[in-house]
Amino acid sequence: MSKQVEVEDAVRLVESGATVALAGLISLAVPEMVLRSLGERFRQTGQPRDLTLFAPNRPGWKPEPPTGLEHFAQAGMVRRLISSTFSRRDSPRFVEMAVNGGFEAYSYPMGCLYRMVRETAAGSPGFVSTVGLHTYVDPAAENAGTAGVNSKSPDPGLVRRIEIDGDPHLFYRSMPFDVAIIRGTVADPDGNISLEGEPVSVGMRYFAMAARNSGGKVIAQVKRMVERGAIHPRMVEVPGILVDAVVVDPDSIQSQLGKYDPSLSGETRNPDLALPALPFDIRKVITRRALMEIQPGQTVNLGVGIGTGIPSVAREEGLLEHIAFSLEHGAIGGVPAMGTSANSGAFGAHYNPDAIIDSTEIFDFYHGGGLDVTVLGFAEIDRHGSVNVGWFAGNLRGPGGFVDITHRTRTVLFCGTLTAGGLDVAIEGGARPSLSILKEGRNRKFVERVEQVNFHGPTGAAKGQRILIVTERAVFQVGDTGLTLIEIAPGIRVDQDIRPFVGFDFKLSPDLREMDHRIFRNGPMGHVCPNGRHAAPGRQAAGGTELEG
Numbered sequence: 001m002s003k004q005v006e007v008e009d010a011v012r013l014v015e016s017g018a019t020v021a022l023a024g025l026i027s028l029a030v031p032e033m034v035l036r037s038l039g040e041r042f043r044q045t046g047q048p049r050d051l052t053l054f055a056p057n058r059p060g061w062k063p064e065p066p067t068g069l070e071h072f073a074q075a076g077m078v079r080r081l082i083s084s085t086f087s088r089r090d091s092p093r094f095v096e097m098a099v100n101g102g103f104e105a106y107s108y109p110m111g112c113l114y115r116m117v118r119e120t121a122a123g124s125p126g127f128v129s130t131v132g133l134h135t136y137v138d139p140a141a142e143n144a145g146t147a148g149v150n151s152k153s154p155d156p157g158l159v160r161r162i163e164i165d166g167d168p169h170l171f172y173r174s175m176p177f178d179v180a181i182i183r184g185t186v187a188d189p190d191g192n193i194s195l196e197g198e199p200v201s202v203g204m205r206y207f208a209m210a211a212r213n214s215g216g217k218v219i220a221q222v223k224r225m226v227e228r229g230a231i232h233p234r235m236v237e238v239p240g241i242l243v244d245a246v247v248v249d250p251d252s253i254q255s256q257l258g259k260y261d262p263s264l265s266g267e268t269r270n271p272d273l274a275l276p277a278l279p280f281d282i283r284k285v286i287t288r289r290a291l292m293e294i295q296p297g298q299t300v301n302l303g304v305g306i307g308t309g310i311p312s313v314a315r316e317e318g319l320l321e322h323i324a325f326s327l328e329h330g331a332i333g334g335v336p337a338m339g340t341s342a343n344s345g346a347f348g349a350h351y352n353p354d355a356i357i358d359s360t361e362i363f364d365f366y367h368g369g370g371l372d373v374t375v376l377g378f379a380e381i382d383r384h385g386s387v388n389v390g391w392f393a394g395n396l397r398g399p400g401g402f403v404d405i406t407h408r409t410r411t412v413l414f415c416g417t418l419t420a421g422g423l424d425v426a427i428e429g430g431a432r433p434s435l436s437i438l439k440e441g442r443n444r445k446f447v448e449r450v451e452q453v454n455f456h457g458p459t460g461a462a463k464g465q466r467i468l469i470v471t472e473r474a475v476f477q478v479g480d481t482g483l484t485l486i487e488i489a490p491g492i493r494v495d496q497d498i499r500p501f502v503g504f505d506f507k508l509s510p511d512l513r514e515m516d517h518r519i520f521r522n523g524p525m526g527h528v529c530p531n532g533r534h535a536a537p538g539r540q541a542a543g544g545t546e547l548e549g
Contacts, residue, residue, distance in 0.1 A: 002189035003246045004225060007037045010245040013217045014038060017079075018178035019052040021117065021207045022069075024059035025329055025348045026090065027256045028200045030068055031183040031221035033249040035059065039071030050079040054177065056113035056359070057202055057329075057348075058083060060091045061256050069094040078103040080156075084110035085398040086149075099396055101152040107390060108137055108147060108158070110328065111363030111404030112172050114203055116158075118360050119174040121209035126173040131367055131407045132159070133168060134456035136390070140168070143453045149396055176214035180207040183252070184238065186231060187222040191243030194235045197223070197254060199264040199337075199349030200329045201237060201358045208242040217244045223252045255337075255346040264337065269352045273335060277316060278309050280522045282417060282425050282472040285435075285489075287313045288519045289470045290375050290413050296322035298372035299332075301405055305377030306415035308338045316524045325350065328366065328401040330357050363401070369408035376402065378414045378469070380450040383504035385457025385467060385478030387414055388450035393443075399454040406455045411466040414455075418471040419501050420445055425472055433520035434491025435473060446502040457482070474498050475515065482506065487515045 011034060014020060024030030041047065053072065060068015072078050073093035080103060088095045098105035109132055119127050132138055136146045140161040148155065162171050182204045184193035195201050208218045220243050254260050263270040278284040287309040294300055294310075300323050302310055314320040326332050333354025337346035350356075365371075379395075380388040387406075390399040406412050417423050419441030428434045457478045460467050467478035475487035483506040488494060494508070518525040 003191040003240070003243060004187070004189065004248060005245045007033055007247045008041075010034060010219045010247050011037045011041050013219060013245060014048045014051070014179050016048040017050050018048060019054060019176065021177045021180040021211060022053055022055040022059055023180070023182040023202060023204055023207055024068065025057040025200055025202050026059070027061040027067070027253060028329070028346065028348050029183045029195070029198050029202055029204070030059040031181050031219070032067060032252070034181050034219055034221050034247055035068060035071045036066075039066070039074065042074055042077045046076070049076045051077060052080040053078055053082070054113070054175070055081070055083045056110050056117070058085050058087060058091065060087075062090060063092050073097055075102065080104040080106075082106050082108065082113070082158075083398060084108055084113055085400040086396050088396075095396060098149055101150040104153040104156075105149045106147050106153060106156060106158075107149055107398040109399060109403035110401040111367060112137075114206070114360040114363050116172055116174050117203055117206045117210050120176060121206050121213055123213060124174055126171055128162070128164065128169050128171050129367065130169055132170050132403050134459050135403055135454055136452045137403065138170060141453070146391065146452050149391070176216070177207070177211040178214070178216040180211035180216065180218045182207055182218065182220050182238065184220055184222045186224055186226055187220060187243075187246045188226055188228050188231055188240070190228060191220065191240030191246055192231050192236045193220050193222065193238035193240075193243065194231050195237040196235055196267070197260065197265050199255065199331065199346060199356070201356065202329060203358060203360050205238050205358065206360050208238045212242045218242055219245045219247065221247045221249055221252065223250060224248065255349065257346055261346070263351050264346055264349045266353050266356060273351050275312050275315050275335065278312050280427070282427070283309060284313065285427065285472050285519055286415050286417075286470055288525060289475065289515060290415050291317065291319070292516065293411055293413055293468065294319070294323060294373050299324045299326055299370065301326050301328065301366070301371050301374040301409070302336055303374065303376035303402070303405070304338070307375035307377065308336065310375055311335050317526075326362065326371065328359060328362055328405060330359050330362050331355070332357065363404050366404055366409070367407060369410070371405070371409040373411040373413065374405050374409045375413045375415055376405065378416050378445065380445055380447050381414065381469060382447055382450045382457075383482045383506070385461065385469075385483055386450055386453045387455040387457070388452045390454050391452045392450075402454050406460070408463070409465065411468075412455075412460065413468050413470055415470045416445065417441065418445065418473055418498070419443060427520055428491070429521045432490070433517050435489040435520060436491055437473070437497055440501065444501060444503055446504070448503045476506065477509075484509050485512060487513055490514045490517060490520065
């Protein structure tokens with residue numbers, strides 16, 4: 001007997017009041033047909049209602065026609081949301097409901113949510129970790145209380161602080177699922193699921209195990225069916241014993257690109273991958289300085305924003321093949337798709353990956369300290385080096401994997417402009433390059449107090465992490481006493497171009513120096529060494545003494 005059913009029959013497995021685990025990342029591995037059918041059923045019948053949605057990533061990539069979470073943007077359909085990331089661009093109606101109290105809504109670190117799924121699958125009450133200590137998710141932290149994103153979101157009791165041998169830890173409670181809705185490429189009549197064409201797996205197997213061991217149901221959407229026994233056992237990502245219903249959608253897309261690319265799933269390699277050079281502007285200046293902190297052979301995570309340009313600059317400098325890129329969505333090796341010209345409809349995937357493992361497992365690697373370097377953006381930074389990316393100026397984004405990635409990475413690079421909103425900068429190359437501010441940005445990013453702490457600077461410094469804040473005009477290092485200015489761009493004056501736009505006092509390094517001049521010249525920089533020790537000599541900012549490289 002085949003487990004294949006019509007989608008209308010599958011969604012009847014979702015009852016009112018159910019806790020539903022949703023798979024998918026933007027448009028990667030999203031069970032779109034099932035989510036759309038759920039939304040249609042609610043519009044027609046008012047059922048199922050009062051759902052609790054658990055989505056470590058956010059499914060959905062455009063609002064019209066609705067995709068992903070937008071199908072749930074209906075009054076009464078959702079009672080509670082637990083996620084790590086939000087997008088007004090992709091799910092505007094749903095996020096508006098979350099912000100304005102249309103339902104309870106909570107934001108937690110992505111890696112911790114995946115680990116909660118694994119603990120639920122194992123029948124464990126939860127897990128103990130130091131991930132998130134002293135950040136917004138820590139109930140005992142100074143800035144606690146912002147995991148709930150609206151006034152109708154009481155503390156659900158998912159996280160509490162405990163002590164082990166006198167040291168603080170956080171206990172994250174697991175939660176049962178009534179239904180898991182997952183996505184694969186191929187299924188057989190017994191419900192064995194292969195992800196052979198997918199660029200990510202984002203917890204599929206763990207979702208299915210958690211729902212099954214909670215006494216719940218598993219709905220799987222696939223692109224096609226094959227005969228019983230046709231899937232090699234090593235290719236089965238989700239065993240059929242975990243699956244209750246299989247829905248076939250031959251129009252399932254691999255990514256927002258809308259077309260299948262085997263170099264995303266690792267089935268083939270594209271030796272001619274387009275990786276265009278970055279325009280010579282302040283983004284490239286910042287990216288080049290960040291690259292100088294990366295050594296050949298290191299494993300590097302890239303975040304959205306400035307970090308996406310690292311592969312392009314690394315190729316210019318002949319370093320691309322010597323860096324192992326890793327994203328929290330599971331790919332290792334190759335080139336993150338978000339930095340390529342073919343881009344980007346495949347956010348979260350890699351072209352030509354060496355391996356694709358599950359997000360649940362990659363976060364274990366990150367939590368344990370496996371990353372050498374991460375290059376991330378920032379929205380706000382305070383005097384202690386604490387960073388906010390999740391909620392600022394009324395903009396709800398959530399931290400995604402930010403808290404997890406920065407937890408134990410050896411070198412953490414926060415990259416962005418000193419100010420934002422209309423910033424205009426001129427770069428003069430030549431033998432004595434300089435940078436000048438033509439128009440300052442309207443928005444201050446270095447503030448006395450951040451709205452939400454997603455990275456706690458003092459804790460990072462106490463761990464011995466190397467923490468740099470890299471901007472177009474200044475490089476700060478975060479230490480025990482907060483921020484220290486260690487480099488400035490040539491042509492920049494501390495008292496005129498930096499201090500007035502930083503909302504707190506900071507220290508000047510006694511070894512304050514100019515940023516490497518090659519950063520500000522068009523064309524490849526040449527040999528690049530890590531940690532500010534470069535082949536070309538720099539110049540001290542104070543005194544003008546030439547320094548040897």
